[in-house]
Amino acid sequence: MPQALSGSLKKTPLNARHRASGARMVEFGGWDMPVEYSGIVDEHHAVRTRAGLFDVSHMGEIEIAGGGALAAVQHITTNDASRLAIGQAQYSALPTPEGTFVDDVLTYRLADDHYMLVVNASNIMKDFNWITAQIAGIGDAVAVNTSSRYALLAIQGPAAKDVLQTLTAIPLDSIKFYWFTTGEVAGVRATVSRTGYTGEDGFEVFVPPASAERVWDAILIAGRAAGVIPAGLGARDTLRLEASMRLYGNDIDETTTVLEADLGWTIGWKKDAFIGADVLRRQKAEGVARKLVGFEVLDRAIARHGHDVYVDGRKAGVVTSGTQTPFLKKAIGMAYVPIDRASAGSELEIDVRGRRVRAHVAPMPFYKRK
Amino acid sequence: MYPPDLKYTKDHEWVKISGAQAHVGITDYAQKQLGDIVYLELPEVGRQLNKGDVFGTIESVKAVSELYSPVSGEVTEVNRGLAEKPEAVNTKPHESWMIIVKVSGDAADLLDAAQYAELTK
Numbered sequence: 001m002p003q004a005l006s007g008s009l010k011k012t013p014l015n016a017r018h019r020a021s022g023a024r025m026v027e028f029g030g031w032d033m034p035v036e037y038s039g040i041v042d043e044h045h046a047v048r049t050r051a052g053l054f055d056v057s058h059m060g061e062i063e064i065a066g067g068g069a070l071a072a073v074q075h076i077t078t079n080d081a082s083r084l085a086i087g088q089a090q091y092s093a094l095p096t097p098e099g100t101f102v103d104d105v106l107t108y109r110l111a112d113d114h115y116m117l118v119v120n121a122s123n124i125m126k127d128f129n130w131i132t133a134q135i136a137g138i139g140d141a142v143a144v145n146t147s148s149r150y151a152l153l154a155i156q157g158p159a160a161k162d163v164l165q166t167l168t169a170i171p172l173d174s175i176k177f178y179w180f181t182t183g184e185v186a187g188v189r190a191t192v193s194r195t196g197y198t199g200e201d202g203f204e205v206f207v208p209p210a211s212a213e214r215v216w217d218a219i220l221i222a223g224r225a226a227g228v229i230p231a232g233l234g235a236r237d238t239l240r241l242e243a244s245m246r247l248y249g250n251d252i253d254e255t256t257t258v259l260e261a262d263l264g265w266t267i268g269w270k271k272d273a274f275i276g277a278d279v280l281r282r283q284k285a286e287g288v289a290r291k292l293v294g295f296e297v298l299d300r301a302i303a304r305h306g307h308d309v310y311v312d313g314r315k316a317g318v319v320t321s322g323t324q325t326p327f328l329k330k331a332i333g334m335a336y337v338p339i340d341r342a343s344a345g346s347e348l349e350i351d352v353r354g355r356r357v358r359a360h361v362a363p364m365p366f367y368k369r370k
Numbered sequence: 371m372y373p374p375d376l377k378y379t380k381d382h383e384w385v386k387i388s389g390a391q392a393h394v395g396i397t398d399y400a401q402k403q404l405g406d407i408v409y410l411e412l413p414e415v416g417r418q419l420n421k422g423d424v425f426g427t428i429e430s431v432k433a434v435s436e437l438y439s440p441v442s443g444e445v446t447e448v449n450r451g452l453a454e455k456p457e458a459v460n461t462k463p464h465e466s467w468m469i470i471v472k473v474s475g476d477a478a479d480l481l482d483a484a485q486y487a488e489l490t491k
Contacts, residue, residue, distance in 0.1 A: 024405075040431045041406040234405070234432050302409055302429050323431055324408040353427070353434075 012057035013151045013212035023232060029122030031058040034232040043235035044326040047198050051157030052231030053219050056197075056204070057212065060124035060147040062117045062131060068141035069113045076134050076275060077107055077117075078258055080268025084109040089178050089195060092266050094119075094127060095276035099257040099283065103127050104248055106195060108180060116146070120248045134275060151212035155219055155228070156202030156239075158369075163223040164203055167215075168192070172203070186218035197236060199243025199367055241332065242325050244294060244364035250305055251292060251320040251334050259283045260336065261292045290317065291342040294364035295350075297322075297331035299357040303350040309335050310349040310356065316341070319350060325366065332366050371398065371487070373464050377440070378486035384464060385440040385480065392441050393467035396428065399490040401463045404430040410456040412468055417445040425469060428459070440480060443471040 009032040018025065023034035034055065036043060046052045064072050073081040079092035086109050094102040094117070103123045108116040119127045128145045135141050155164055161172050170183035170192055180193035191206040207215050220228060237247070246252045252261045258280060259267075267280060297303050302324050309317035322333025337348060346361040376384040382400035386393040401407065409429040419425055419439040426437040447470035452458060459466045481489065 035432070036405060039406050238431060300409070301411075302434075304434070324429070326406070326431060 010058070012055055013209040014055040014057060014216055017213060017216055018055065018230075021230060023230070026233070028233055029058060029120070031121055033058060034230070036232045036234045037230045040232075040234035040238060041326040043229060043231035044238050046227065046229050047157045047200055047231055047235060047239055048327050049158065050227040050229075051155055051159040051163060051200075051202070051223060052198075052229060052235065053216070053223070054154040054156065054231050054236055055151075055212075055216070056154050056236075057151040057209070058121035059152050060119040060121060060127065060145070061150050061206075062119060062124075062128055062143055063110070063114065063146050064117070064131070064135070064141055064143050065114045066140040066142050067113055068135075068138045069115055072135040072138045072141035072143075073107060073115045073117075074268075074271055074274060075138065076131055077105065078267045078274060078276070078280070079107065080271045081107055081109070081115065082271065083268075086111055087179055087181055089180060089193060090266075093258045093263065094130070095258060095274070095280070096254055097276055097279070099259070099276035099279035100254045101248065101252045101256065101258065101261070102130050102254065104246060104252060108193070118152075122249065149208070150206045151209045151215075152204060152206055153212070153215060153219065154196055154198075154202060154204045155223075156196045156198040156200045156231075157228075158201060159223065159226040159228060160200070160202040163219065163226055163228055164192075164205075166222045167218055175203075177201075186215045188215050190215070197243075197245055198239040199245070199365065200239075200369055238323055238326055241321050241323060241334070242327060242365070242367035244334070244366060246292070246334075247321060256292070256336070257283060257288070260288050260290055287339065289339055290336045291339055292320065292334055293337055293342050294362045294366060295333055295335055295348060295359045296362040296366075297333075297350065297357055297359045301350075301352045301355065301357040302331045303333050303335075303352055303357070303359065308351045309337055310351065311338060311341050313349075317348075328366060330366075332362065334364075337361070372483040374483045376464060377480035377482065378489075379438070379440045379480060380489065381438045381440075382490075383438060383440045386467070387441075387473065390473050391446075392443070392471045392473050394425075394440060394469050394471060395465075395467045396437065396459060396463060397486070397490075398463045400435075401460050404428065404433055404435060406431045407456045407459045410453045410459070410468070412448045412450075412453055413445050415445055415448055419443060419445060419471060421475075428456070437468065439471065441471055441473045442475045443473040446470050446472045
């Protein structure tokens with residue numbers, strides 16, 4: 001993949017830390033990001049068995065505030081944000097009128113009339129412009145792109161809680177999965193959220209950019225005895241794929257609907273109209289023609305993004321994500337397939353650079369923590 | 371760090387020529403660029419290769435790369451054991467031969483260790 005000059009790329013507040021530690025850097029969504037430090041497999045195992053520390057400051061934050069904030073969030077996202085208490089978060093789609101994805105987001109309820117969407121790095125300006133246009137008619141609601149106000153660190157893995165606890169007075173046990181609170185971490189004011197993108201227990205910590213290095217260093221020092229290491233985008237990708245979390249731009253985009261992506265659980269069917277509701281309700285009633293499924297390759301080969309899927313000798317779909325997973329040691333992936341081949345065990349063929357290899361549909365998630 | 375008894379290519383393969391036989395593998399620089407190697411696809415014995423031909427595929431967790439033959443000749447042996455444990459390419463790249471080629475024609479244009487080290491600086 002040709003890489004742009006790093007000088008033209010955006011840098012997170014931790015860029016110097018990554019370079020000093022010898023990380024391999026790549027362009028990702030316009031950002032100069034670490035893809036690996038000690039190696040993807042090593043980092044992947046660390047997160048599954050100990051903990052890994054990720055810099056995900058490239059992610060964007062868009063805040064929506066005002067008396068109409070809830071109405072605005074309900075209109076632009078699929079999930080039912082009225083169910084969120086202050087201090088709670090939910091996964092949601094930012095849908096187009098066709099029921100496809102402008103983006104996928106986490107919606108945080110910061111206060112009564114104040115929400116924050118955490119969005120994908122490559123979509124920040126697209127999302128912000130989209131949201132601003134879509135909520136213009138709602139009245140008392142304003143969207144602000146606050147991405148530059150936050151650095152975001154994710155500590156993920158079974159040791160995450162105990163390591164982070166040594167740096168904060170927040171009782172981390174009291175934060176439930178998909179809840180968050182505010183307090184100090186390593187003497188820095190922070191928002192601490194029990195969320196992640198790895199399939200492990202862990203926390204995402206929002207801090208001011210100027211304090212990011214201090215918190216990064218503190219977590220690595222506090223975690224040294226427990227074997228906590230920095231982890232890059234490479235491990236983040238293999239971890240999220242084992243946990244069957246969708247990646248925007250690969251598994252979901254503006255051509256795939258929320259139901260095709262098998263994310264119907266993110267749709268608040270009981271709420272009033274939202275963008276794309278008509279299409280999604282119709283698809284729910286009539287059924288979808290294709291669906292995103294997990295698969296496991298049966299022959300010795302690795303299916304990857306963009307490889308064609310064949311059913312009965314005919315091209316019938318496409319692989320959206322695929323890799324050899326370091327932990328499960330299998331070639332797995334996700335693909336869109338015809339609905340009559342979407343059940344577990346259905347046989348598929350995948351064209352891996354001209355060679356047809358056998359695969360079958362496998363239940364997701366591939367990995368679930370005990 | 372690059373063994374002086376091996377020759378190298380700009381495509382980051384190494385070749386160890388002894389008489390008419392050439393062992394072929396990839397360099398330490400190549401394995402570092404690839405990262406954790408998880409899959410190796412090698413040719414059948416008897417395959418005729420011209421210098422620069424693709425003789426196989428190597429995949430890491432994150433990338434796929436083709437393998438180019440540094441010499442012309444016939445594949446006389448394939449390291450099936452390595453294909454079963456391709457991660458050895460990461461740990462011992464210069465000992466992990468992939469194929470043996472019975473060299474036909476000359477093996478010019480290969481780099482020596484110092485030239486290759488300079489190339490990958």
